[in-house]
Every structure is written in structure tokens, then in C-alpha cells.
Amino acid sequence: MLDTVDGPADLSRLGLPELRTLAQEIRRFLVTEVSRTGGHLGPNLGVVELTIALHRVFDSPRDVLLWDTGHQAYVHKLLTGRKDFSRLRAKGGLSGYPSRSESEHDVIENSHASTALSYADGLATANRLRGFHDRCVVAVVGDGALTGGMAWEALNNIAAAKDRPLVIVVNDNERSYAPTVGGLADHLATLRTSAGYEAFLQRGKEILTGVPFAGRTLYDALHGAKKGLKDFLTPQGLFEDLGLKYVGPVDGHDLVALETALRRAKGFPGPVVVHCLTRKGKGYRPAEEHQADRLHAIGPRRAAPRATGPSWTSVFSDEIVRIGAERPDVVAITAAMREPVGLEAFAAAFPERTFDVGIAEQHAVTCAAGLAAGGMHPVVALYATFLNRAFDQVLMDVALHKAGVTFVLDRAGVTGNDGPSHHGMWDMSILQVVPGLRLAAPRDGARLRARLAEAVAVSDAPTVVRYPKGAVPDEVPAVGHVDGVDILAGSAEASADVLIVSVGAMAATAVRVGEALAGAGVSVTVVDPEWVQPVAPALTTVAGRHGLVAVLEDNVVVGGVGSVLSHTLREAHVSTPVLQFGLPRCFLPHADRSELLEEAGLTPDQISRSLLDSVTRCGLLDDRRAS
Structure with a gap:
């Protein structure tokens, strides 16, 4: 079947048995x-039927499909003609x-979470202003992304926009990277279909059928009011109190149920939430049973294991546990990434001092400022x-308040x-x-x-270690x-x-460059500042004894460490030119x-x-030989 699908239109000719195949x-x-290339496996296994249903109900790209955060779009790629996964996430x-x-x-x-709904609001508004009343915008957002304030x-x-078609598909798998946390997760849990849900509905029907109401049963009255039993019994208040039409919960692996729900939502003239229940890793037992992250992402398969030392993350993990044992005021905060950033061990040792705030970095930072004001030291x-x-929170809520x-x-x-969205190349400039x-x-583990x-x-x-x-x-x-x-x-x-x-991980490169220059007859000093901000006064003094300064950093070159050092030297009236090697x-x-x-x-x-070219152009070797 997959070989016959080159675009979304090909799905319309397939019957239910063929779609399941x-x-x-x-x-x-x-x-x-x-498994061969590495990538996000679990999220995509969980949205197979959902993606098929979306492309059967909506007419992409006329109807716009948005994916938040985007790591679950592999199925979407396959159904839109992109089947060559041989170099997935590799150059080219x-x-x-x-x-x-x-x-x-x-x-x-985008691949930063919680942003697709804002895009959707803007796109739906643009459709209305341009008179495109027959087009729909669909945003697929995970329950994890809904922990982000921007969502x-x-x-x-969106709730205030009654006049534009916009479908919000909540892909509810109880997880973002790790299990979803917070009050939203608790609320969604009350909406989820459980093993006893159908029995619950049946018992509800029996009870309501036995209750007289205006000459008939309450059950019949509810249907007469076009409000089904599930709508009566399910606590939908979170979305409906916002003024959003709610459809669900829907089994996210039932193609018939999905299409019915999505077509119902598409026919509504305003914004609609379709709540789909999916299972991350669906259909692949190792992913379904993987307790840590249900194979959210996996590395590429390798011909033979490579011997590597400890990771930067593991060194931090060990050290923060040691610090935590010595400092009861140290607490840890992360934003839905406790395991990836190395806080699992700290959480196990000090659960009451570990806080996962969900995908809400802004809240994490200002919450940390509050903890600091209360006498703790947040990491x-x-x-x-x-x-x-x-x-903004680092600047105004932490730094301004010291x-x-x-x-x-x-x-x-x-x-x-x-x-591009995941390269950490902007922080030192910002x-x-x-x-x-x-x-x-730091240049190494020590x-x-x-x-x-x-x-x-x-x-x-504020202090930063990167x-x-x-x-x-x-x-x-x-x-x-x-x-x-x-x-x-x-x-x-x-x-x-x-x-x-040298800045951080560029140390080995800096040493090798120094050796190469020395071999060419250039005298070299290689240094690594313990702290790159603020600039150490000694670095200014040392720079004044050299004919040329070269700064090596894996940060965007504009506004980075090299730029700041150059500015510092000018303020100190040190005329040594600075060359910047960065991104x-x-x-x-x-x-x-x-x-x-x-x-x-x-x-x-x-x-x-x-x-070497710069040394030659500056005439440094000629000057030294002449002297």
C-alpha cells in the first residue's frame, strides 16, 4: 500500500482494510x-492513524496542517511523497x-514546542481577511506542548475567534519527552478513555433511563437536546469554558472514529478541539514498553559499538548530586527534560528538591528567581x-533582582x-x-x-555553565x-x-592550532579563561603582549566572546587586533x-x-626578524 501512495490524494481511493494495511x-x-538512521521513533509510531485520517479529511496544502513540535511529522512526510529516509537527519x-x-x-x-497554535491563529485570521472562507487550519499539538504558556x-x-475554521487536534499520549506533568495533565487524565470507560457509559445509560424527566426518561431528554451521554458525563469544562467546541475523547488508533470526529470538526464554522488518545510507540513493543521515554528518539544503528568516555551530561549529573548532598539549599528545575539534561539521579536522591515545570522555560526561570528570593539556590x-x-526572564526577573x-x-x-532550531549557538551572544x-x-570534565x-x-x-x-x-x-x-x-x-x-570545547582545536603555528615559526600562547564573562583583567594584560589575538568559539561570531573581548581591549586602550573564529x-x-x-x-x-595568512599580512614575522 505504501508504494501506491505518492501524495495525500491517493488516500481517498483506499478502503478501510487497505488503510489498516x-x-x-x-x-x-x-x-x-x-532504527538505521536514528531519529524520533516513538512519537511517529503513535500518530500513524491520526496522520492518515488528517490527510483524508483535509486537503493539504490548501488546508494547512501544522505540527507542534514537529518531531512527529515522519508519517506526514511519507504521505506527502517523501519516502527516502536513507539519510534522515544527515547532511543532504x-x-x-x-x-x-x-x-x-x-x-x-518549528521544533520548539507550544508555538503551533499561535501560527494557526495567525493563518486562520489571514484566511478570513483574504476571503478564503473554504480553507481550514489544523494544528496538531501534544498534551506535553499544552504545558507551555505560549499555547x-x-x-x-483562538477562543475569541468565532468566525474562522480552526481545528486543534490534541494528541494526548500522556507524554511529551517524558510523562506530562502538572494540572493540565491531571485534567486530561479525567477525559481519557480507560479500560472501564464503556462500562461506565453503559451504567450511566442504565441510571439515566431510570430517571423520569418531563414525561420521559432523562436519557431520552438528553438525546432530544442533542447532547449525548458522553457529553453529559465527561468533564469537558477546561476547553468549553474557554468557549471552544470540544469533540472527544477519540481513540487515536481507530481510523473510522478519527475520520468521523475530524469531519465533524471540519464542518464547524469556528474553532474546535478534537481530543485524540494515542499511544506513543504504538505497534512496536520495545517502544511501547520502554518506561523511560518510550523510544522518543533513538540513535543510529552502528556496525560495532564505539568506546566512548562519559558524556558531559553524565559529569554534570554526578556533580550536581554531590553538591546537593552538601548543600540542602540547592534545588533543581527543568522544563520537561529531566532525563536528557541529567537530573534523574538528583531527582532520585532529592525528589522534594526537583521540579519539572513542563514545557515552560519562562516559568522555570522566574520560578527560580522566586526560589532564590526565598533562600534557595536553584539550578x-x-x-x-x-x-x-x-x-526576558533571565534579564528582568533574575539579573535585575540580583x-x-x-x-x-x-x-x-x-x-x-x-x-537549525536545536543548535545551541546563540546563548553566549544573548x-x-x-x-x-x-x-x-568549561573545556573538559574536571x-x-x-x-x-x-x-x-x-x-x-545569575551564573551560567554551558x-x-x-x-x-x-x-x-x-x-x-x-x-x-x-x-x-x-x-x-x-x-x-x-x-x-580558547572557549569551551574548542580547547583541543586551539592547542592543535598553536602547535601548527609554532611549527611554522610563529610564537604562540594558548589560553582558556575560567569564566568568559566577565572578561578576566589578566586576559587584557596578556593580550597586550601579543601582536594578534584569535578567539575560537562554537557560538555565533556576532556578539560572542570574541566580540566582547575586542570591545574590552578597545576600552582598555589595548591596540592588539582580534580575529574571531566562530559560527x-x-x-x-x-x-x-x-x-x-x-x-x-x-x-x-x-x-x-x-x-598564518593573517600573521603574514600583519608582518609579525618580518618585524620580529628585523628586531
Whole structure:
């Protein structure tokens, strides 16, 4: 069946038996292909029937289908003609999220949660203003994404729009990355179909049939009022109190029920919520039974296991537990990512001091400010890319109030195959403008432990410790130290041609560049500041003894560490020119980290050649030989 489907229109000719066969084939395809390449398996196995039904009921791309957060759009890709998954999430292959460059069926390509409803509100409004009254906008949003405040801002506005067709499909699988938390999760639990639900309805029918009402039974009266028994018995108040029409709960794996519900919603002239119950990992036992995350995402299959050391995340995990044992005031906060950011062990050891706020980074940060005001020291652990969403809270709620909050940013820098929305390449530029903030980018595991301990000791300002994805590199030892700056090669006391300032994970690259330059007759000092913000005064002094400064960072070059150091040197009347080696100001595609660093010119060979050219143009070698 899958071979016969090249676009959504092909689904209309299939009968129910063929559609069920198609669903089975799609699941086999996903398990085979995603196990080979890596990717988001569990979420997509859970939306097979839902995606088929959506494309049968709605006319994409005339009717717009939006996916929040987008990691469950693999089935959508298959049904819109994109069947080559051989290079999924690899350079030149399919993106792991909707991508406008791939298909007209992908209208947005966001992969930050809780945003699709705002897009939907805007698109539906545009349809009304342009007179497109026969078009519908559909947003598929998970119960996890509904824990994000932005989703409720959108719902508040959508509910006021009675005159435009907009369908909100709540894909309720009780999980985002991990089990959904909070009051919304509790409410949705009351709406879910349980094993005893049909028996519950039958018993309700029996009771209501026995109650006389205006000359007939209450059961008949409810039907006469066009209000079914399920509507009477099910607590739908959350959505209907907002003024939204509600349909459901619907079995998200029953094609007939799904189509009936979606067609009913499509025929309504205003906004409608369709509540679908799905099972993450449906049809693949390892995914269904995986208790940690139901195989939310898996890595690629490898020919043989590769020996790797501990990950950055695991080093943080061990250290925060140690700190927590010594400091009863230290608490941990995360936004629906407790396991990915390494807080599982802390939560097991100190459950009453661990807070998962759902997909609500803004709330996480301001809540942390409140905890700090109350005498605690919060550690907010997030992916670097997700701190972008809470910048105002970092600036105004934490820094302005001089709150002692530590931010631990995982997956900083180039993260690889999740693509442009997941690269943690903006944080050092964004955070440099925050008054009083201290920012560290440790180069190895030992430095991560040291910087984290120092960060939680700061009680009157925000601190940030950021590190990349993957295994911790071999330790890069210091050969000297001067006032907050580690010397990795050369001497801080002597003058030299080039000063290389390494930032975080670029340390090994910086050392290799220094060796290459030394081999070419260039005198070099390589340093690694313990804290890159604020700039250590010693770094300004050392820079003044060199003919050229080169800053290596895996952050966007605009506004990054190099920019701030250049500004600091000018203010100190140090005339040494600064060259910045960082990521370009653009959205990097999905590819391996090594491929993206090479494209950005950040390999040791590329940086060495560039610096040698600069040394030659500056005449540093000629000046030294003449002297």
C-alpha cells in the first residue's frame, strides 16, 4: 500500500482494510528506517492513524496542517511523497522536522514546542481577511506542548475567534519527552478513555433511563437536546469554558472514529478541539514498553559499538548530586527534560528538591528567581537552545533582582542532526548583554566540576555553565595559570606573535592550532579563561603582549566572546587586533557536528591556515626578524 501512495490524494481511493494495511506498513517502515538512521521513533509510531485520517479529511496544502513540535511529522512526510529516509537527519537528507524547503505541505518548520497554535491563529485570521472562507487550519499539538504558556496565550485568542475554521487536534499520549506533568495533565487524565470507560457509559445509560424527566426518561431528554451521554458525563469544562467546541475523547488508533470526529470538526464554522488518545510507540513493543521515554528518539544503528568516555551530561549529573548532598539549599528545575539534561539521579536522591515545570522555560526561570528570593539556590538545567525562550526572564526577573540562580546549558554549540532550531549557538551572544551575569564554558570534565561548584557559590547574580553534546574529551591540562586564566601552551609572562583564546570545547582545536603555528615559526600562547564573562583583567594584560589575538568559539561570531573581548581591549586602550573564529550568523542545517564545523572554517587546519595568512599580512614575522 505504501508504494501506491505518492501524495495525500491517493488516500481517498483506499478502503478501510487497505488503510489498516497501510498503517501496518508505515510502522514497519519507520521501525526499519529510523532504527538505521536514528531519529524520533516513538512519537511517529503513535500518530500513524491520526496522520492518515488528517490527510483524508483535509486537503493539504490548501488546508494547512501544522505540527507542534514537529518531531512527529515522519508519517506526514511519507504521505506527502517523501519516502527516502536513507539519510534522515544527515547532511543532504530529510530533516527530522517539517521543512519548507522539502515540500509545499510543510508550512512551518518549528521544533520548539507550544508555538503551533499561535501560527494557526495567525493563518486562520489571514484566511478570513483574504476571503478564503473554504480553507481550514489544523494544528496538531501534544498534551506535553499544552504545558507551555505560549499555547494558552494562543488558546485565549483562538477562543475569541468565532468566525474562522480552526481545528486543534490534541494528541494526548500522556507524554511529551517524558510523562506530562502538572494540572493540565491531571485534567486530561479525567477525559481519557480507560479500560472501564464503556462500562461506565453503559451504567450511566442504565441510571439515566431510570430517571423520569418531563414525561420521559432523562436519557431520552438528553438525546432530544442533542447532547449525548458522553457529553453529559465527561468533564469537558477546561476547553468549553474557554468557549471552544470540544469533540472527544477519540481513540487515536481507530481510523473510522478519527475520520468521523475530524469531519465533524471540519464542518464547524469556528474553532474546535478534537481530543485524540494515542499511544506513543504504538505497534512496536520495545517502544511501547520502554518506561523511560518510550523510544522518543533513538540513535543510529552502528556496525560495532564505539568506546566512548562519559558524556558531559553524565559529569554534570554526578556533580550536581554531590553538591546537593552538601548543600540542602540547592534545588533543581527543568522544563520537561529531566532525563536528557541529567537530573534523574538528583531527582532520585532529592525528589522534594526537583521540579519539572513542563514545557515552560519562562516559568522555570522566574520560578527560580522566586526560589532564590526565598533562600534557595536553584539550578535550572535546559538545552542551550531553549534558554532563548526565556531571555526576558533571565534579564528582568533574575539579573535585575540580583538573584542567585545557576543555569546549566546542555547541547551548547553545534549539536548536529536536529537542525537549525536545536543548535545551541546563540546563548553566549544573548547572555553577554545581561548585567552582572557570569558565564563559563568549561573545556573538559574536571573544569565542568570546578565551574559548577563556583557557580552555585554565587548568591547575588545569575551564573551560567554551558557545554556541548556528546562525550567529554580527554582532559586538556594547563601548563600555567594567571588570575582566572589557564595557560594551555606558551607563557603568559612573555611576549609572542599570537594569543589564541580558547572557549569551551574548542580547547583541543586551539592547542592543535598553536602547535601548527609554532611549527611554522610563529610564537604562540594558548589560553582558556575560567569564566568568559566577565572578561578576566589578566586576559587584557596578556593580550597586550601579543601582536594578534584569535578567539575560537562554537557560538555565533556576532556578539560572542570574541566580540566582547575586542570591545574590552578597545576600552582598555589595548591596540592588539582580534580575529574571531566562530559560527556564521545564519541558521545551520542538520548535519554531523564535524561537517558543520568544517563548513564554518573551524577545523584545526582551516584555522591554522587562516592565522598564518593573517600573521603574514600583519608582518609579525618580518618585524620580529628585523628586531
